[in-house]
Amino acid sequence: MSNWNARTLVRVAMFTALMSVAAYIQVPLPPVAISLQTLVALLAGLVLGQRFGPLSILVYLGVGLVGIPVFTSGGGISYLLKPSFGYLIGFIPAAWLVGFITKNPKGLSMSQMLLLAIGAHLVIYAIGVPYLYIALKNFSGVPVSLAFILKTGFLIILPGDLLKSVFFMVVAPRINRLHTIRAFREFCQ
DSSP: OOSOOHHHHHHHHHHHHHHHHHHTSEEEETTEEEETHHHHHHHHHHHHHHHHHHHHHHHHHHHHHTTOSOBTTBOSGGGGGSTTHHHHHHHHHHHHHHHHHTTSGGGOOHHHHHHHHHHHHHHHHHHHHHHHHHIIIIISOOOOOHHHHHIIIIITTHHHHHHHHHHHHHHHHHHHHHHHHHHHHHHHO
């Protein structure tokens, strides 16, 4: 999927819309919320690849930052100051990683898919947790400790992300088979 064609743009738009819907399927745990967005980010990388998966998330972020309420708590440029915005930024490299690793999906076992999903979640944490600390300390003026940040920004949401990783492990091979069959059919027409 390296061409900019109508199908590609529709798929990017579909994942942008899915990301918007996934923002509202959540369990609020201040200062962050557990939503289905991480799963959608991984699936965007899987289905759209390393180029267009991250693009769908960039479009989502752009739509939200211009003021359309697609984020878990609304939208607008001020969302950059929200403690959870770093996780949204982390979706971009996570989708890229999944798209890059799954270029040749036939070689990935279920356990490798699980490791990939966990690795992608770790990429999200690597950006989201430091951003959470900076946002709470500098933008909100909340005194925070490293222990508090690790607890609220990592440990509390880890079980949910592990469940999403297991779901990704089970669903990803099936999606890959459907996607490969569909691509083959489109190629033959």
